Amino acid sequence: MVHEGWLMEALEKLLPVLLAFGCGIVLARRKVVPAESSKAFADYAFLFAVPCYLFGNISTSDLSRLFDWRALTGYAAAAALAVVLIGVFARMLGVRGPREMALRIMAGVQVNTAIFAVPVFIMMFGNAAPVFPVLLFQVCVLSLVIVSIMELGRPGGSGSRARKLRTAVVASLLTPVVVACNAGIVVNLLSLHLPRTVLDSLAFVGDSASPVALFALGLHLGGAGLTVRGTTREEMWLIAFKCVAFPLLAYAVCRFGFGVGGAWLHYLVVIAAMPAPQNLFVFAQRYEVSVDLSAALVVKSSAVALALLPLWMQWAAPAG
Template identity: 75%
Template sequence: MGTVGALEKLAPVVLAFGCGAVLARRKVIPAESSKVFADYAFLFAVPCFLFGNIYRSDLAALFHWRAVTAYAAAAATAAVLTGVLAGTLAGVRDPRGVALRIMAAVQVNTAYFAVPVFIMLFGDAAPIFPVLLFQVCVLSLVVIAVMELGRPDRTGSPVRRLGSAVGASLLTPVVVACNAGVALNLLSVPVPGVVLDGFAFVGDSASPVALFALGLHVGGSGLEVRGTTLEEVWLIAVKCVALPLITFAVCRYGFGLEGERLSQLVLIAAMPAPQNLFVFAQRYDVGVDVAAALVVKSSVVALLLLPLWTQWAV
């Protein structure tokens, strides 16, 4: 796929994201309303999309365990690199601060960014589902464990605090939708067509609404390029450049993956930092300003680099 073809594929993504940013900058739509759009996408539309697509998917082909293991190995490599850089370049010693930076550099924005991009490029977001489950059920749980165990304002035993946090994360609509889709698919439980059609109707709105919400957030908060710190620069570099390259090297030369599956894993790794990074930072009062800047700036950088990654990987 050439540069022109990649740009044509990504044009709807740029349109939805850019319109949100412009309307927020011109104060046509209040930037604060981005939370409403984001909540609709994250709590309702994205779960509907994920459930319907996972239920209809061929799980044996979708959950290619060698590919999932390869991506996990690449993520672990990037996590170690980020932890070392956090200590040496940023002087971060608090385990919660290190965990937050690893989350920023290793986890990807699946629901708000990867889903619409993959729909535009491949007509299907199914390749994202295994990474999404790995990210939610493994990476996020590790970050939650570190955050909860290091929290000074909570009473009760560490085991009780950790159990409460893990339980809450597993009951989020996205996780419930994924698990329900997998379970009903494996058990061959019939779901009425009218229900699946309803989920598909709502799920089709997830991508444009999520990108529009992200654009509103970016347009309202603005980008202070001159105020970008060295820490933000290297974290964005790890997220948007190093992680895709590490993923390519580990998956291609460590696990022998080739073709479209390799390309999809590289593109997933090239997605920006997850939007819930800011939610985690606020909840645990760790690196709030850094998290807010990384979510916005990595989204813009990833959007600018996507045509290059698309041309190179696909």
């Protein structure tokens, strides 16, 4: 009965997510709203609304509670182990190129934070604060590793590899989401008190991030569609690893390796269960590697992650 109650509670909290997400799918399928417009909605959320939300919340949060270093270290260790496992599996399937390998690691280890995890956490827990440390770790560590491999593996082109790598790293660190997080931390550490009107304005814009991001994802999914019959073996094992194996790995490493429990264990498992990141497709296009595979992984892992989310909510909460 306890588990059934948790499942019902998770489903009830998930209803707003399903409403925004499902509305995007329906409107795209019926061609009421062009699926191509999903990029405009996603850009608004990623480049403006989410940074407003992150800056406003981080600047006023208790950083000692926000950055639980044992929990974050446990998650980083689980991610490192996942990188090794994906590398081994990819080589077994014949993947040899460094850029192809890096893209598959990105698909299996990184999570869709700004467009998926932030709105889901707001809907499910009323706050997306637990996502912030993982988001910073992902962008400032994992993404920089991926960018480095991609740039160093890029053939030819103008300019030295070192210069291209430096440009890519700087561009990654200057994305609005990263700037907002770092600026919020600085304001918090310096104990700067922003005017209430500024915080209210940031909250007003930030509150729109969740429904707009989920609506954009629904539009994208509705336009792309899902072809289950055409799913390749590689797609299946990457989606299974991202949506099932990685959350279980995060649970095992964090709980038994680092003694993480309670709410943080719950949060980390749910974060790990988020789908492949939206910028996987952006990276694939930019570096001209496995573009079709990346598009399929973003769309299909999003659908699978959304379907499994109530089960992770039910399983992880009592376990902590």
